[in-house]
Amino acid sequence: QQPVQSPQAVILREGEDAVINCSSSKALYSVHWYRQKHGEAPVFLMILLKGGEQKGHDKISASFNEKKQQSSLYLTASQLSYSGTYFCGTETPGGSNYKLTFGKGTLLTVNP
Amino acid sequence: SAVISQKPSRDICQRGTSLTIQCQVDSQVTMMFWYRQQPGQSLTLIATANQGSEATYESGFVIDKFPISRPNLTFSTLTVSNMSPEDSSIYLCSVARDGTYEQYFGPGTRLTVT
Numbered sequence: 001q002q003p004v005q006s007p008q009a010v011i012l013r014e015g016e017d018a019v020i021n022c023s024s025s026k027a028l029y030s031v032h033w034y035r036q037k038h039g040e041a042p043v044f045l046m047i048l049l050k051g052g053e054q055k056g057h058d059k060i061s062a063s064f065n066e067k068k069q070q071s072s073l074y075l076t077a078s079q080l081s082y083s084g085t086y087f088c089g090t091e092t093p094g095g096s097n098y099k100l101t102f103g104k105g106t107l108l109t110v111n112p
Numbered sequence: 113s114a115v116i117s118q119k120p121s122r123d124i125c126q127r128g129t130s131l132t133i134q135c136q137v138d139s140q141v142t143m144m145f146w147y148r149q150q151p152g153q154s155l156t157l158i159a160t161a162n163q164g165s166e167a168t169y170e171s172g173f174v175i176d177k178f179p180i181s182r183p184n185l186t187f188s189t190l191t192v193s194n195m196s197p198e199d200s201s202i203y204l205c206s207v208a209r210d211g212t213y214e215q216y217f218g219p220g221t222r223l224t225v226t
Contacts, residue, residue: 002154032215041204041217042155044113087155089215097168098143098213102155 001026003090005103012078012110020106022088023070031064031071032089032100035082042087045073075108083110114139114207116218124224125195132191133221135205140185143208145215146178148201155204161188195225 003024010018022031030049034042046057048064048071059076075082085107089100115138125131135144146158159169159180167180182188192199206217 030213032213034215041219044214044216047212047214089155091213097160097162098208099145099157099160099170100215101157104154 001092002101003088003103005086005088005106007106008104009107010109012108014080014110014112015077016110018075018078018108020073020075020086020088020108021070022072022090022103023068024090024092026069026092028064028066028069028071028090029093030091031062032091033062033071033073034087034089034102035084036087036105037084045086078108078110080110080112083108113214114141114209114216116205116207116216118203118205118218118221120221121219122222122224124226127196127225129195130191130193131195131223132189133203133205133223135188135190135218137186137207141207142185142210143213144182144188145206145208146180146188146190147204147206147217149204149220150201158190158203192223195223197225199223200225 006021033045036042062073064071085105087102087105089102117136119134144161147155157170158173159167161167161180161182179191202220204220206215208215
């Protein structure tokens with residue numbers, strides 16, 4: 001089942017904050033976040049493996065609410081380089097092989 | 113991280129022909145994946161190609177149409193067979209680091225079928 005991302009798109013001015021949400025109708029084992037710039041491959045940002053886990057990298061952080069089956073990506077004091085499409089990928093328990101199902105993506109545009 | 117290369121980077125092919133895409137990784141990895149991505153769309157998993165086992169295909173993808181080889185821990189190929197314009201897309205390979213499951217993607221192969 002494909003996770004649902006919101007919003008679909010967001011436009012920021014440099015220095016503003018944004019939150020991108022990823023929710024699933026199924027129980028989640030892990031949530032992965034990726035950023036893809038136009039014409040490039042997706043780039044790994046972070047994995048959240050445990051319920052309630054929070055991680056951060058530079059001014060980008062994320063949380064994972066296992067009970068609510070959702071994750072949020074927080075971008076603070078956005079920079080021009082943050083522009084791109086953000087995808088969450090979810091891993092659900094029960095399968096015989098590890099695999100991710102990706103959301104439709106959130107297009108983030110940061111303007112000067 | 114892992115450095116992944118794909119060949120070709122792009123190709124224009126005629127309907128009914130086949131194209132084999134190569135994926136080379138700079139380190140040994142067990143798990144490798146093939147995805148398809150339409151421009152501006154999400155990533156759709158075609159199959160998982162773990163070394164030492166048969167490829168596992170997702171719903172909607174079959175081995176006759178997308179045969180995969182995984183001869184060793186650093187290389188894989190995906191063939192798109194008997195192509196139609198609907199196969200026009202970007203095809204990406206990715207690998208998952210053993211133990212951490214972080215996925216790293218190749219640059220993609222942009223395929224256009226005429």
